[in-house]
Amino acid sequence: MGFFVEYNCIGEVAGLFMSVLLLFVMLYIKPKRTYICNFIFYGNILSIIAECIQISIVIVANNPGKYYHRNLFIIQLLAFLIVYNGILFFIFAYVNMMSIVRRSQKKEFMYMYVFYSAVYIVAIIVEIASYGLYTLMIDGIDIRHFTRLYTSAGIVCAFVCLVASMFNRRDISRVTWHAVCLFAPIDLIVLILQMIYVARGFSIFSAITYAPIFMLGFLMFHNTPFDEISGSQNVHALEAYLESNMQKKKVYIAYVILKTPDVESFVSADSDAYYYGIKVCRNIEAISPKLRMYMVADCKFVNVLQEEDEKKAISAIQKIRGVMDKARVELDVPFNYTLIAGEINDEFETVLKVRQFFEFVSRKYVNQNNSQFYITKPADYDNFNQFYDISTTIRDIRLHEDMDDERVIVYAQPIYSVETGTFRSAEALMRLKVGDRIVSPDVFIPIAEMSGAIHMLTCIILNKVCKSISQFMEYYDFDSISINCSSKELSMENLNADFLEIIDRYDIEPAKIRLEVTETAMFDDYETAKKNMENLTSEGIQFYLDDFGTGYSSLERVMNCPFKTIKFDKTLLYKSLDDTRMNDILSYMIEVFKKNGFITLIEGVEDESQNQYSVDHGFDFIQGYLYAKPTPIEEIKKYFTRKSGF
Known part of the structure; x- marks a missing residue:
């Protein structure tokens, strides 16, 4: 028996710390359990067990007088060798199962590893029979044979993983291949150094040959954004x-x-x-x-x-x-x-x-x-910049929820009553101020609907319309001002409460407000929309069906909803002037709606011929540039008749 030098196991302690940390992280953040993530999880569990056993082996080897018991020490050594074989299995399985082809060959893979394990067990038996796993010395235990035995198994595993990855290069992602090429050789070098330094430096650091593998695998493919199959990141x-x-x-x-x-x-x-x-x-x-x-x-x-x-x-x-x-x-x-x-x-x-x-x-x-x-193309960037500025403005408006937001500008266009020869109502028209530009609704409304901000814009314009009505309704005679309401809004369950709260805030009659609903956008939830319309109608708010003739609403749906006014799109007017068939269809529709108690309104009247046609065909109201252009809502009162006494 020779002179004994105590073993240093700082590498095992570092490996244990790394494994425990990884276990805590995996349990805490609960990563997505992909097929191969389980190999990391259970391999890390075995790593913790192996590191604890290895540290206890070193403690006994350094202090045999205090802790050595022959049978218990043999059990410690064999337990570590068995657990280490399990660790190698999970490393081997993890690297190979990164290939989608290998996953379809699980049975062949298992046979291969059973053979590998059998060779490992035979080597343990031969080692015990030839040299014994350890040598008891005067003041310590020599565990060099034991260390070299399992280290040799680790070297074989690392080499086989590298070779297997080379054969499966076409079936694994580039990042996986690079990871194996980098870490497998490093692992081989560290394992060889372990074989050398267990004798020369009396250091045990084999834990750092497997604990980092599980840590790096987790960080690369399950915590950081790499998908091991496609090679994509998130x-x-x-x-x-x-x-x-x-x-x-x-x-x-x-x-x-x-x-x-x-x-x-x-x-x-x-x-x-x-x-x-x-x-x-x-x-x-x-x-x-x-x-x-x-x-x-x-x-x-x-x-x-x-x-x-x-x-x-x-x-x-x-x-x-x-x-x-x-x-x-x-x-x-x-x-x-x-x-x-x-x-x-x-x-x-x-x-x-x-x-x-x-x-x-x-x-x-x-x-x-x-x-x-x-x-x-360059035009796409220009169009996008406009879209981006508008969408950013709309998002900011929605975020601040300022009902007096100056970026929402309200115009109004008077509507002419054929029967009285006066302006009895008007349509509120929204504009959006984006930087130094004024944007029309046909540009920003689709963006607002897409971003879910359309209801906020409607509430703002309703608030501004109600404020204007409250300022001049005492002095001017008029029926109402209408605002456009998205059909998608009508499917919102809180629509009634939002609108009525704004109207009540200014203490005006709900009948002074009318809502225009476009035909081109069908209701997301027809039953909810119909119920909202009925509830608002019961409060005195009338509904216009806007742009009739351009969409695909059935007449049955129109009749079943509580619309009061049918607003014909200007394209029907223009076509009817030049096409006798369209003229007959338009005349028939006007007759049907009037017979069923609807009020008819035509928009887009710009010259005298269009106006005469509209009057002759019995439209109740006319809207268009011939009578009045849109004006800031503060000035709309000049189109209404001033009440007597003022």
């Missing part, structure tokens, strides 16, 4: 990358939206389409090493290309299109795609603006039934 990673690079380097975006008739069949892990989808990802990655893939939502992908040469960038984008077109031909599952590509220019100050730009451009293809490929 939207948070996209934002981080763009924030770091878009103002410093030339970056191109290829935004891909997949449209499939049955998403479930397309993404099922057992379907051929799923395997082909992985192949598509590999083919796109192969286009350029400068290409990064991100999955920002279901069936929505962003490919980011960092390329200074515009021709090379466009060529790479065309190749992405080629991959998608080839997939459409070869894949049994029918699908279409929309691919919008373009450069991120200096005008994009934020990542949000980049995302909104490509969403904005792709919106024109949302209802297309075939695949679309489009490279952005």
Whole structure:
């Protein structure tokens, strides 16, 4: 027996700390449990057990006089060897199961590892029979044979993982391949150093050859935004990358939206389409090493290309299109795609603006039934900047909820009563002030509806109309002022309370307010909309059916809703002047509505011939530039008759 030097196990303590920390993080944040995430979780549990056993072995080896018991020490050694084999299994399974092809070969994989484990057990038996797992010395225990035994098994596992990944290179994502190429050799080197330093430096640090693997696997593929199968990152990673690079380097975006008739069949892990989808990802990655893939939502992908040469960038984008077109031909599952590509220019100050730009451009293809490929043009950036300014203004208006917001400007156009020859009512018209520009409703209303801010704008214009009515209703004789109300708003359950609260605030009669509902936008929830209309009608508020003749509302629906006035669109008037068939149809509709008690109103009257036609066909009210142009609502009172005594 020779002179004994105590073993240093600081590496095991560090590994234990890392494993416990990882366990805490996984339990706390509850990461998405993908197929291979379980290998990390249970492998980390075994790591904690192995590290505790290993530390206890070192303590006994350094202090045999206090703690050594032959049978218990043998149990400690064998327990560690068994647990270590489990750790190697989870590492081996984790690396191999990153390949989607390997997942379909689980049975063969299990047979292979059973064989590997059998060889491992035989080696343990041979080691015990030849040298014994340890040597008891005067003041310590020599555990070099034990350490070299399991370290050899670790070296074999690391080497096999590296070789297996090389054979499966085409079936794993680039980032997975790079991770294996980086960490497997490092692991091999550390394991070899463990074999050397257990004798020379009397250090035990084998825990740092497996604990970091589980930690890095978790950080790369389950906590940070990499998907191990597709190689894509998530939207948070996209934002981080763009924030770091878009103002410093030339970056191109290829935004891909997949449209499939049955998403479930397309993404099922057992379907051929799923395997082909992985192949598509590999083919796109192969286009350029400068290409990064991100999955920002279901069936929505962003490919980011960092390329200074515009021709090379466009060529790479065309190749992405080629991959998608080839997939459409070869894949049994029918699908279409929309691919919008373009450069991120200096005008994009934020990542949000980049995302909104490509969403904005792709919106024109949302209802297309075939695949679309489009490279952005300078006009798209100009149109988007206008859209962005408007949407930003609308969001800010919605956020502040200021009923007197000066950016919402109210005009009003008088409506002429044929019977009395006077102006008895008016239509309130909204304008939006964006910077130094005044934007018309046909531009900003669709944006407000899309962003969910239309109801706030309606409440603001209602508030301003009620304020104006309260200021001059005592001095001027008029019936009402109407405001436009989105059909989507009528499906809101709180609509009645919101409108009536504003009207009550100014102590005016509800009958002074009328609501115009366009025909072109059908109710989201017809029953709720009808109920809201009936409730508001019972309070004295009348409804106009606006733009009649341009939409697709059935006459049955019109008759069943409590509309009082039918407002004919000007296109019907213009067509009827030149087309006898349209004239007959218009005359018939006017007769039917009048017979059923509706009031008829025609808009868009701009000359005397249109006016005479409208009068001759019996319209009750006429609205148009011939009589009056829209004016600031504060000035609308001059069109109304002043009450006697004032």
